[in-house]
Amino acid sequence: MDSTIFKNIRGSNTRLILFGLLALIAGIAALVLTTVPYFVAKFTGPVPISMKELVSTEVNFIQPLYFREVTGEEMFDSGYYYETYDSDTGAVTNTDYFGLLYLGSDRFLLVRTEDRVDEGQTTYVGSLTTISDEIQRDMIDDLRRELGADADTIQFLPVMLDTRDSEIFWYVGAAIVAVQILFGVRGVVLFLQRTNDPYKHPALKKLGRYGDVRMVVDSIEQDLALQDEVIGKNLHLTRNWVVFISGGNIQATRYSDLVWLYKHT
Template sequence: MSSQLISNTIRSSNIRRIITSVIIALIVLGVGLLNIRYIANFFAGPRDIDHSELLQIDDADKVSRNWVNVKADQAIDTGYQMVETSRTGRETVESNYLALVIDDRILLVESPSADEVTEVSGALIPISNEIRTKIVAEIEREEDLDDVFLPYMLDAGNFRMPGYIGMGIGGIILLFCAWGVFSGVMNTDPTRHPIMRRLSRFGDPTMTVSEIENELLAPRWQHDKLRITTSWLVYTVAADFSAMRLNELVWMYKQVTQRRVNGIPAGKTFTAIFCDSHGQQITVQGKNEQDVEAMLTEVHGFAPWALAGYNNDIEQAWKKNRAALIEAVAQRRAQPQQPETEA
């Protein structure tokens, strides 16, 4: 009889990967459906629209084919512009506003160009309250006009650019989702799973799994998801599994992370870090500082040769001279050790 913890974790990991990939793909497709009108216009291209149809439109949102080619009687530069000011004070003209004369009405056009052209391609969109107040109302007041502007405007910017960006990002996400589903379905061979590949550093992963699962039937110590068996330090969380040999434990310490929201301190996170002679780490987040300290004290009791507590000298040795640090700890393990209090 053996524990099925690792096998169940691998199975759970595959199922979670498939479900997550499907959910993300559905979200991407949902965003596409919400923008179905834009997508249809993107592929269909702009259509010619005559004056009579323009004059009959009262709501641009109800026009399905809203990417149109407009031919006006006259084009007039209103003199209004949208100007972006950088932090250094530099001003950049983002848009120019033109007035296209359509019979006895005026169609406001937002264009990157100030050229007074009578043939313009763009998307029919509602006029925002800001533009209606700052441009339309001002022009009507200055020119003594009354209700001559059509109740919508023409955005003559690059219609397809947002589509190229959106489809590029969406396509990449969908490819990752497809790979997630494929790998989750095809990962029926547990030896190919990332968990098994990590365990291969100990030798034959199948034999390693058998050894760990047999020892997990009677753990020597357990703290929530962290367990110590005869030979192993094991941590399981959600659909992941980590393990290191107890006799290869080199260093353990408490990590304190200050969380901030908009630069304002918003509490701390306390984590126990365990490092082995392969350079791998197991990271266990505690409920509070006392929880992490108790966890480290207990584990150190089972591995008294390991360095306990954080200091800059150990960190530098771990980063720059790890082999010497591991050798020093191996020599400590070869000698009888008394558990030390965490620094």
């Protein structure tokens, strides 16, 4: 099976398995790193976390700590908010607010909320995540400049509690991950089937309109071996066939059919 057609089929199968494995690995990684931890945390309920744990907690952008409950002593409205604009109309589409939850011992935790900061509320549930460079630059650093010398006496924790409701996003994300994994599995299964039986490749199955696929392929291959005039990179003119071969796409037409078509037009 070292022929022109089967080389093309093997190349197509190689691309298929690479795509399938990539989709499968990426889907499983997303499932393990984000989707599963989120829903496990959601259905097991919020986990209280102390200031001591907060100080020593390390999180990253890919793996926040979901559904953590933090209770402080006082809540302060930072006066900062983040607006999202419609790129076409310039209208404000969303506004997030930022509060500073005082935990004691001159330590503050940044809290991001969908609603205006309620300074009477001291318990919040959300995801502990990293503080983006933008928020660090435009808010934390700005606050430190305003505080001046007093900034050295307080500590802003390097994590943020994001209390925004993103449940719909996670359900949509879980559906996308599931579809991605299914595509990956399908790619692997098709690769195994087509490797075991190359004639199951759709490009070869289409040749079945000329008769038995194996006989048709043998006829084309014999012609390619005996007389093959190549036009461009992909078009082959043989004694009995006009063949187009490119990237897993194989199309063939007999000269007799072309003559018949010419006579009837």
